Amino acid sequence: MKYKLIAIDMDGTLLNSKNEISKKNKEAIKKVTDKGVKVVLSTGRIFPSALHYAKSLEIETPIISCNGAYVAEHGKLNIIYEKPISVEASKEVINLAEKKGIYYHFYDDTTFFARRFSETVNNYYKLNEKIDEKERIDIRIIDNPIEIIDSEKPLVYKFVFVEDDREKLLEFRKEAAKIDGIEVASSWWNNVEIMNKGVSKGRALIELCNVLNIDRSEVVAIGDNENDIPMLKIAGLSIAMGNGEEEVKKIANVVTKTNDESGVGEAIEKFVL
Template identity: 40%
Template sequence: MAYKLVAIDMDDTLLTYDKQISRENLEALQKAHDSGIYVVISTGRIYASAYAYSEFLGFKPYIIASNGAMIRDDKDNEIYKSVLDVDLISYLINLANENDLYYHFYSDKIVYSPESTSKYQKYGEWNRLYAETLRVKVEDILKDIDFTDKLKDNIVKFVMFDEDSEKIKRVRDIIDNNKGDKLETTSSFYNNIEILNKGINKGNGLRILGEYLGIDRSEMVAIGDSENDTEMVEFAGLGVAMENAIEKLKNTADFITKSNMENGVAYVINKFIL
């Protein structure tokens, strides 16, 4: 099979644990791009963060951000966007507060984070750990949020956090049971719930992008490590799990590559694409 597109998750897939792109991965991506392969960064991260990392690639990739809620081409043109209704955002804020969960939500470029974080480190503090070029804009959420201005028709993803995994599971069950007809829940780490509109996921993002580019799913490769990569790994003609991936994803994948610390992305590109 001659593959035409490769979609790659960022954290713990393309990136090492210290959030770097290895030389081997970088060279493989550049070779794929130079060979005419569509390189797609497919991440749960905010678009601005994915775009910032793309500066290191030497070319502009297509980007599926926020687990498929936002898709942009290699010239930064918007292909697709799915925004959360303000009533649902209000519901999620109240639910997080009632259960003492830290939360933030974001648009394409701005993360909105509470001033008080209880048990979890403030997103703004975490963001400052990055080099300045990789930081995203963070705004504190005011007590009385004005949804009629900049937040209306602009928020694409809501995330809740807590180190108590049982609490996370319980709150996720509440969302699924009460709002499962309107909201999709997934996770990228044991301590979070990622919440989007129903049907929004990386697999759906690949489907939309494939239709836009005229590429069949059989001509796609998708590489990931976490629960939120499941749908795209299932959708692609060749679905790949990292060696460090969760077991559920490994069971879903067609192939298991080396870990994110062993240039697993480069291994796939060199073996199946170049």
């Protein structure tokens, strides 16, 4: 099979434990793009964060961000697909999180709204230092999220809720799932992610393939966590990371090495080059 597109998750997949792209991964991606294969970053992150890494790889294909809620070309000159959460659903989600006392943040295409300062916020501040000023993430610590939703009406693509108490987090997820008009997923053991109903990396990948006129059988998808499963299921070849969740490994066609062992580069060399 001659594959034409590789969709790659970022955290836990392309990036190692230091949030870096290994030399082997970079070299494999360079080789495969030189052969005409499109490499697409598919991430839960906010768009500018994904764009930063795409530029470091010197790839210019569209980016799937916000777990598939926002797909755009570099410079956002062409938004291929977007599906924000409704105002009503956003308010319900916020009220539930406030009631349960769970930390959360949410974002549109460029602005990161955080309920308070956190490790994630700090990481984005550090990332901003590496990004061109005009493409930096607008980070805002807010006291009244509902007021922001009502007055500014941001196009919210994704909420992330973080809680180390697993029982508390699972209870929150169970209740959140009852809210109309939302999709619930997770990308890490201590988080819950909420998007508009029907949003997933798989749906976004289908939309992108339609635009690029690429058949799903010609697609390779590589991921490690629950939110990657929809794109793995629609790909011609699905590859799970060695460090991935067991549920991901079970549905994947093959399992590669871990993200700290350049599993992406290993998979590209073995199955695409």
